[in-house]
Amino acid sequence: MLIPFLRPSKEKTRDKLSEFLKSAICQIRIANPIAQEAAEKLAHLFLELMDASEIDVERIEMVLKMLVDEDLEVKGLSIMD
Numbered sequence: 001m002l003i004p005f006l007r008p009s010k011e012k013t014r015d016k017l018s019e020f021l022k023s024a025i026c027q028i029r030i031a032n033p034i035a036q037e038a039a040e041k042l043a044h045l046f047l048e049l050m051d052a053s054e055i056d057v058e059r060i061e062m063v064l065k066m067l068v069d070e071d072l073e074v075k076g077l078s079i080m081d
Contacts, residue, residue: 014050021046038067 021043028039045063049055 010050014047017050018047038070041067 025036025039025043029036041063045060049060
């Protein structure tokens, strides 16, 4: 008899991901407080991806580019260096 592969419900998976991201943000805050805001934005993006019925790749690229640009501004760097 074959037992079908049971996937956890989306809600349970989202809850696990949310808890993991909260823990990761705490670790990031300890290691590098400056990166906390970017980590929180990424966590929010991951949770939005989990809930999405469609994925806007251009929007994700824009958010990631903004995070990189903000990080480089904080460090006083430029992508063109």
